[in-house]
Amino acid sequence: xxxxxxxxxxxxxxxxxxxxxxxxxxxxxxxxxxxxxxxxxxxxxxxxxxxxxxxxxxxxxxxxxxxxxxxxxxxxxxxxxxxxxxxxxxxxxxxxxxxxxxxxxxxxxxxxxxxxxxxxxxxxxxxxxxxxxxxxxxxxxxxxxxxxxxxxxxxxxxxxxxxxxxxxxxxxxxxxxxxxxxxxxxxxxxxxxxxxxxxxxxxxxx
Numbered sequence: 001x002x003x004x005x006x007x008x009x010x011x012x013x014x015x016x017x018x019x020x021x022x023x024x025x026x027x028x029x030x031x032x033x034x035x036x037x038x039x040x041x042x043x044x045x046x047x048x049x050x051x052x053x054x055x056x057x058x059x060x061x062x063x064x065x066x067x068x069x070x071x072x073x074x075x076x077x078x079x080x081x082x083x084x085x086x087x088x089x090x091x092x093x094x095x096x097x098x099x100x101x102x103x104x105x106x107x108x109x110x111x112x113x114x115x116x117x118x119x120x121x122x123x124x125x126x127x128x129x130x131x132x133x134x135x136x137x138x139x140x141x142x143x144x145x146x147x148x149x150x151x152x153x154x155x156x157x158x159x160x161x162x163x164x165x166x167x168x169x170x171x172x173x174x175x176x177x178x179x180x181x182x183x184x185x186x187x188x189x190x191x192x193x194x195x196x197x198x199x200x201x202x203x204x205x206x
Contacts, residue, residue, distance in 0.1 A: 012043075013050040019057050022047075026148055030073075032080050036156060039148035041141075048144060051118055052132040063113030063151055067160030067205075069106025072097060109160035113203050116154065121147060157201035166191050 015022050028040040051059055071077075080086055122129040126143040129135060170187040171177045179187070195206050 009046055009049070012046050013053060016047070016050045016059060017054050017057060026151060032077050032086075036152060039152045041144040041148045044147050044151075045140070045144045048118070048122070048126075048129070048140070048147070049132070051122075052129055052135075055119065055130070059118040061116040061118065061151055063116070063154035063158060065109075065111040065113065065155050065158040065160060065203075067109035067111070067162060067165075069108075069162055069164040071105070072100050106164065107162070109162060109205060111158040111160055111203055111205055113154040113158035113201075116151065121150070158203035159205075161192070161195055161204070161206045163188075 012022070024043045026039040026041075026044060027037045029037060031037050047059065076087075122143065125146050126135065126139060128139075129143075166188045167184070169191060170179065170184055192206055195204070
């Protein structure tokens with residue numbers, strides 16, 4: 001709907017020019033396998049276009065990683081990974097979720113990555129960004145893709161490695177998903193040590 005898009009564009013522009021914080025998810029949905037989905041560029045392109053119109057207030061992206069020990073949809077995801085099709089959400093799902101809230105879901109870790117200033121990024125990847133009328137559509141699209149990839153990597157660089165991750169990784173690498181307790185602890189310690197020694201990112205938490 002072109003009208004909806006135009007109104008939403010103006011709303012986002014108003015939020016940015018008035019200095020409000022805006023949160024959105026470039027992954028566009030939760031992965032069923034744990035692997036990151038390809039980032040989407042819709043919201044990022046809106047952000048860049050708004051900044052091209054008015055860059056009086058700087059825009060800075062703050063990558064945020066949410067790490068869960070357990071999620072409500074685990075049974076659904078297991079069924080989908082086993083071949084079941086994804087079901088549409090319904091009103092009844094709300095009541096099922098309310099019942100599930102009585103369960104224990106462990107801890108949630110929130111990590112912050114390296115901030116990215118939009119002006120500096122555009123200076124490097126879209127040099128004529130301050131003259132939007134002369135910006136080539138192909139160059140704009142390429143810059144949006146590069147920005148999305150950059151932010152996705154920064155989010156993953158702030159990943160949280162928790163006990164449930166480590167236990168699952170060990171069990172999935174065994175022939176029958178069974179292992180003696182002593183070996184399990186040894187493997188967990190080895191994985192945690194490897195993660196620390198790699199020094200993958202200063203924002204990674206173990």
